[in-house]
Amino acid sequence: MDIDKGIGKGRVGVSPAGAGGGDRSTAPSGRATAASPIEFRLDAASGVPTYLQLVHQVEHALRLGYLKLGDQLPKVRDVVASLAINPNTVLKAYKELETKGLTAGRPGQGTFIQATLSQVALPELTALRRSLLGWLGTADGAGLDEDGMVALFTSALRDFYERRSGSRTRGGAASGETEGVA
Amino acid sequence: MTALTMPARPKHDAGLRPVPWRRMAWVTWRQHRAALGGVAALLGALAVYLWLTGLQIHHSYATACHPASSIACTINFTGRYATSVNVVRVFLQAVPALIGAFAGAPLLARELETGTFRFAWTQGIGRWRWTLAKLVLLAVVVAAAAGAFSVLFSWYLRPFFAAGYAIPFATDVFDLREVAFAAWTLAAFAIGALAGMLIRRVVPAIAATLTAYAGLALATALYLRQHYMTPLLTSKLNLPGSAWIVSQWYTKGGKFAFPARGSQIVNALQHFCSSSRLSPAQCLSQHGYTWWARYQPGSRFWPFQWIEGGWLLALSVLLIAATVWLVRRRAA
Amino acid sequence: MSMNVIEATGLGKRYGSTWALRECTLAIPAGHVAALVGPNGAGKTTLLNLAVGLAEPSAGGVTVLGGLPPGSPAALDGIAFVAQDTPVYKNLSAADMLHLTRNLNRRFDQRYAEARLAELGIPLNRKAGKLSGGQQAQLALTLALARRPRLLVLDEPVAMLDPVARHDFMATVLAAAAGKGEAGGVSVVLSSHVLTELERVADYLILLSQGRVQVAGEVDDLLASHRMLTGPAAEADKYAERPVVHVRRGEAQAHLLVRATADDPVPPGWEAHPVGLEELTLAYLREPGAAALPGPGRGRHTQPSEVTQ
Numbered sequence: 001m002d003i004d005k006g007i008g009k010g011r012v013g014v015s016p017a018g019a020g021g022g023d024r025s026t027a028p029s030g031r032a033t034a035a036s037p038i039e040f041r042l043d044a045a046s047g048v049p050t051y052l053q054l055v056h057q058v059e060h061a062l063r064l065g066y067l068k069l070g071d072q073l074p075k076v077r078d079v080v081a082s083l084a085i086n087p088n089t090v091l092k093a094y095k096e097l098e099t100k101g102l103t104a105g106r107p108g109q110g111t112f113i114q115a116t117l118s119q120v121a122l123p124e125l126t127a128l129r130r131s132l133l134g135w136l137g138t139a140d141g142a143g144l145d146e147d148g149m150v151a152l153f154t155s156a157l158r159d160f161y162e163r164r165s166g167s168r169t170r171g172g173a174a175s176g177e178t179e180g181v182a
Numbered sequence: 183m184t185a186l187t188m189p190a191r192p193k194h195d196a197g198l199r200p201v202p203w204r205r206m207a208w209v210t211w212r213q214h215r216a217a218l219g220g221v222a223a224l225l226g227a228l229a230v231y232l233w234l235t236g237l238q239i240h241h242s243y244a245t246a247c248h249p250a251s252s253i254a255c256t257i258n259f260t261g262r263y264a265t266s267v268n269v270v271r272v273f274l275q276a277v278p279a280l281i282g283a284f285a286g287a288p289l290l291a292r293e294l295e296t297g298t299f300r301f302a303w304t305q306g307i308g309r310w311r312w313t314l315a316k317l318v319l320l321a322v323v324v325a326a327a328a329g330a331f332s333v334l335f336s337w338y339l340r341p342f343f344a345a346g347y348a349i350p351f352a353t354d355v356f357d358l359r360e361v362a363f364a365a366w367t368l369a370a371f372a373i374g375a376l377a378g379m380l381i382r383r384v385v386p387a388i389a390a391t392l393t394a395y396a397g398l399a400l401a402t403a404l405y406l407r408q409h410y411m412t413p414l415l416t417s418k419l420n421l422p423g424s425a426w427i428v429s430q431w432y433t434k435g436g437k438f439a440f441p442a443r444g445s446q447i448v449n450a451l452q453h454f455c456s457s458s459r460l461s462p463a464q465c466l467s468q469h470g471y472t473w474w475a476r477y478q479p480g481s482r483f484w485p486f487q488w489i490e491g492g493w494l495l496a497l498s499v500l501l502i503a504a505t506v507w508l509v510r511r512r513a514a
Numbered sequence: 515m516s517m518n519v520i521e522a523t524g525l526g527k528r529y530g531s532t533w534a535l536r537e538c539t540l541a542i543p544a545g546h547v548a549a550l551v552g553p554n555g556a557g558k559t560t561l562l563n564l565a566v567g568l569a570e571p572s573a574g575g576v577t578v579l580g581g582l583p584p585g586s587p588a589a590l591d592g593i594a595f596v597a598q599d600t601p602v603y604k605n606l607s608a609a610d611m612l613h614l615t616r617n618l619n620r621r622f623d624q625r626y627a628e629a630r631l632a633e634l635g636i637p638l639n640r641k642a643g644k645l646s647g648g649q650q651a652q653l654a655l656t657l658a659l660a661r662r663p664r665l666l667v668l669d670e671p672v673a674m675l676d677p678v679a680r681h682d683f684m685a686t687v688l689a690a691a692a693g694k695g696e697a698g699g700v701s702v703v704l705s706s707h708v709l710t711e712l713e714r715v716a717d718y719l720i721l722l723s724q725g726r727v728q729v730a731g732e733v734d735d736l737l738a739s740h741r742m743l744t745g746p747a748a749e750a751d752k753y754a755e756r757p758v759v760h761v762r763r764g765e766a767q768a769h770l771l772v773r774a775t776a777d778d779p780v781p782p783g784w785e786a787h788p789v790g791l792e793e794l795t796l797a798y799l800r801e802p803g804a805a806a807l808p809g810p811g812r813g814r815h816t817q818p819s820e821v822t823q
Contacts, residue, residue: 042714047790050714077692084685085714086547087692087699155787159776162788166738166776200587205617212610213603296604300597301654304566306590306619306661 206315286374351426424480524574604643648679
């Protein structure tokens with residue numbers, strides 16, 4: 001049986017960076033029109049929700065320069081086929097990116113980068129660093145060791161983003177909720 | 183969170199065209215070509231044997247059997263040809279049973295046993311159409327093959343009838359002749375199909391089919407067949423050889439004396455006819471016994487074939503309908 | 515669009531004197547990948563058999579694809595089923611299986627099927643029985659998807675597969691669910707007794723336990739409406755602010771799985787964490803009396819109703 005030449009043998013819809021997806025497409029090349037510069041990966045054991053991992057990977061790629069303005073994100077179907085995750089998860093991640101203003105979807109074509117990450121200005125970075133060192137001093141004085149500081153910070157960070165995206169989906173105001181201190 | 187939108191599909195209206203019946207032809211062929219091949223091989227091998235020996239017998243009849251009572255004819259037809267036909271007809275009795283058991287029983291039993299019915303019965307054609315198409319197609323094919331084969335067998339037997347060494351009505355060949363053979367094969371197939379659906383395992387279904395068929399065939403041969411039409415009664419001694427004597431007995435003085443078989447007649451013959459050279463009936467009639475017989479005249483052969491074929495066909499249709507009904511109704 | 519691919523009302527199935535499924539009421543919305551989860555013997559296969567028309571209900575009723583009777587020609591046309599152990603005819607080649615499936619259905623995308631098998635490296639002229647387990651499963655899945663169904667039903671599809679085969683199989687299923695471009699794809703209902711990887715794959719969860727539906731709802735709603743509270747074991751029994759599903763306790767510390775959202779206040783001295791799907795499912799399986807079922811307007815975005823104890 002003659003099969004379309006574009007379909008590689010033995011690959012299950014894998015979309016290596018720079019090549020077209022599992023559909024009939026052109027031969028692998030650097031930046032083919034249907035290609036995306038990045039490829040997602042999944043850390044199942046990290047505890048971070050899948051869609052957030054995708055969001056972070058896009059932001060990270062933007063920061064490091066793998067993604068530039070106008071680049072296309074991988075097609076939903078290709079991400080699903082290579083990571084074996086639910087399509088809604090990818091849609092959720094892409095929607096989050098769109099809400100953040102980083103991407104824009106073009107109907108029938110895909111999702112494209114439309115802004116770079118806002119760089120935080122240097123003075124702000126310095127101020128943030130100083131306040132962080134202050135907090136670390138307080139924590140150390142309270143008896144927290146390094147792992148304890150990391151655990152507290154990670155948990156608070158997670159809650160912060162969850163609450164922010166949660167309040168967004170519910171369309172309600174972010175609640176300034178108090179959390180019990182351990 | 184967005185759920186995926188449904189694809190824009192052509193509207194499925196309630197009046198869906200069903201999958202055409204003719205599609206089942208390839209499906210049936212591909213899935214059962216081994217069974218069909220087995221049937222073809224079995225009948226084919228027998229046909230070759232019948233053809234070769236039949237040519238010989240026909241030739242011998244043409245040369246040596248005018249008159250039929252000639253010595254050469256007698257030697258052949260009561261000797262080696264008789265042996266041949268005995269072997270053949272015994273084997274042929276089993277053929278419908280084998281076809282029914284090995285083509286009919288595994289049809290549904292294998293699907294149920296291996297679990298492939300979970301694939302077959304969830305396809306678009308639907309389970310009862312699938313079953314009905316397969317059953318009807320295979321039933322017609324095996325019945326036609328059996329019918330064609332039995333025409334050859336009748337040709338093979340013709341010299342025996344012509345020379346008077348066998349009668350069409352003989353129990354041992356009646357059900358191997360044209361209409362009856364095809365009908366018995368059909369019935370065996372239908373029994374097998376139903377057994378397969380009820381028992382759901384191949385080997386037990388095959389065993390059950392063989393048993394049920396044997397029981398039915400025996401019951402018909404021993405009890406049922408003689409009553410298709412009311413047997414005629416006679417006491418004339420010179421019945422034509424083509425008649426099928428169903429039962430015979432002797433009376434004396436208007437009252438029943440003894441049946442024509444058994445220890446009583448043996449005693450009577452020893453008493454009266456030990457030195458006589460007449461036939462038993464002629465001798466005993468000289469001593470006041472009257473011979474009686476119930477018989478079916480030879481002219482009734484074809485009506486009987488059609489009657490037997492008819493009720494077997496009705497039974498087969500009933501069994502197949504029951505199988506399809508079970509498939510339609512019963513849960514997995 | 516808001517069609518329910520499987521809708522059951524008081525559905526029950528009895529084998530002899532044992533009820534394999536009882537009082538099952540659920541409505542699985544279209545456009546989702548729904549996972550039917552539960553221990554062995556919970557009734558998953560029974561429920562799926564009822565939905566695809568391989569079994570008749572003993573009580574209640576079930577409809578598919580927005581009101582069709584299971585086993586009706588329209589339902590058979592729109593639903594593709596891959597049973598446990600992916601039965602294929604072992605002495606038929608892959609090409610024969612394609613031909614067979616094409617003959618038995620109204621719609622069959624031969625080109626897609628051939629291309630897919632070539633992509634997977636499954637030779638068309640090898641007997642299906644000689645293929646590896648993963649290849650047989652992929653063959654069965656290819657046949658199902660080539661029928662272009664609206665609903666794909668899979669009964670424990672990956673139970674016998676090695677990890678790579680499992681990943682590839684699920685990737686195929688999910689790609690089919692994603693569809694092409696803007697349009698959605700196939701709705702999927704799959705059963706599994708393996709809980710890991712569930713969260714990645716499913717966006718609708720049905721938990722069956724002892725023949726009854728214990729949990730049913732969108733995964734996001736379920737996760738958003740449960741929290742894990744960690745605090746002093748001594749106060750665990752006194753907690754009554756929100757319904758408690760499951761308690762795990764040590765000497766000094768206890769974990770409470772409660773029906774609460776991120777907006778609900780946390781008692782002083784307690785910490786609240788989100789719960790993962792596996793942890794949630796295990797907790798419910800350990801508490802047969804607890805249930806989390808959608809309220810009225812099933813199948814849409816609703817807040818799960820109260821815990822019924």
